[in-house]
Amino acid sequence: MEDYTTSYHALTILLTLLFLSNFHTSLASTSSTTTEKYKTYIKTACNSTTYPKECNNALLPFASKIKANPQKLCNTGLSISIKAAKNCSSTISKLSKNKGFTHSEVAIIKDCIENIKDSIDELKQSLNEMGHLGRSNVKAQIYDIKTWVSAALTDENTCTDGFDGMNVSKTVKNTIRKSILTVATPTSNALSLINSLHSY
Numbered sequence: 318m319e320d321y322t323t324s325y326h327a328l329t330i331l332l333t334l335l336f337l338s339n340f341h342t343s344l345a346s347t348s349s350t351t352t353e354k355y356k357t358y359i360k361t362a363c364n365s366t367t368y369p370k371e372c373n374n375a376l377l378p379f380a381s382k383i384k385a386n387p388q389k390l391c392n393t394g395l396s397i398s399i400k401a402a403k404n405c406s407s408t409i410s411k412l413s414k415n416k417g418f419t420h421s422e423v424a425i426i427k428d429c430i431e432n433i434k435d436s437i438d439e440l441k442q443s444l445n446e447m448g449h450l451g452r453s454n455v456k457a458q459i460y461d462i463k464t465w466v467s468a469a470l471t472d473e474n475t476c477t478d479g480f481d482g483m484n485v486s487k488t489v490k491n492t493i494r495k496s497i498l499t500v501a502t503p504t505s506n507a508l509s510l511i512n513s514l515h516s517y
């Protein structure tokens with residue numbers, strides 16, 4: 318009898334362990350399948366942007382936060398653009414501290430800092446409106462957001478439009494071009510993602 322009880326207990330424990338380990342495995346595989354699904358969602362959305370590779374690199378780390386939610390996808394894209402615009406602003410402000418610029422260079426750098434500031438405002442306004450979708454006419458809200466992000470992109474690109482025929486050194490040109498690229502790329506991608514908000 319005692320032998321039977323002991324082996325019965327042993328069997329119960331063994332079965333419980335087997336059950337738990339199976340349960341664990343199935344949980345783990347469920348969550349990794351879900352993450353893969355979210356990543357595929359982002360890759361598909363990024364595929365229709367101007368810079369798919371950069372879009373994937375920027376957004377995939379946020380897959381578990383974005384899930385498969387188009388609104389969260391756009392919000393994340395906008396937040397990344399705002400961060401990039403602040404970074405760009407600080408790079409160009411640092412550049413402006415240097416000495417010995419020509420009058421053209423001083424004017425171009427000053428205008429560029431203004432343009433990036435406007436672009437940050439427009440991106441922030443867009444992100445804020447994304448957070449209030451449905452408060453009024455959603456179609457009109459999305460239209461406004463598209464207009465602001467598009468204006469932000471124009472402002473960023475204006476920084477590099479003013480070089481032609483001006484006495485601007487290679488260093489100034491390259492610094493501005495390079496740092497504008499770091500913000501115009503995510504902004505252009507955010508605009509594409511927002512343009513794909515068909516269902517709203």
Ligand SMILES: *[C@@H]1O[C@H](CO)[C@@H](O)[C@H](O)[C@H]1NC(C)=O
Nearest residue numbers: 357359360361362363364365
């Ligand atoms: C991206 O688009 C290309 C061409 O349209 C297609 O072949 C590819 O499967 C797409 N990739 C994803 C992840 O959607």
Ligand SMILES: *[C@@H]1O[C@H](CO)[C@@H](O)[C@H](O)[C@H]1NC(C)=O
Nearest residue numbers: 417418419420483484485486
């Ligand atoms: C352009 O700027 C450089 C550096 O300040 C100066 O030496 C040169 O004379 C300027 N050229 C013109 C055409 O103004």
Ligand SMILES: *[C@@H]1O[C@H](CO)[C@@H](O)[C@H](O)[C@H]1NC(C)=O
Nearest residue numbers: 400401404405408495496499
């Ligand atoms: C910040 O700016 C620097 C200089 O332009 C650039 O190399 C870097 O990639 C930027 N970082 C981000 C997150 O945009």
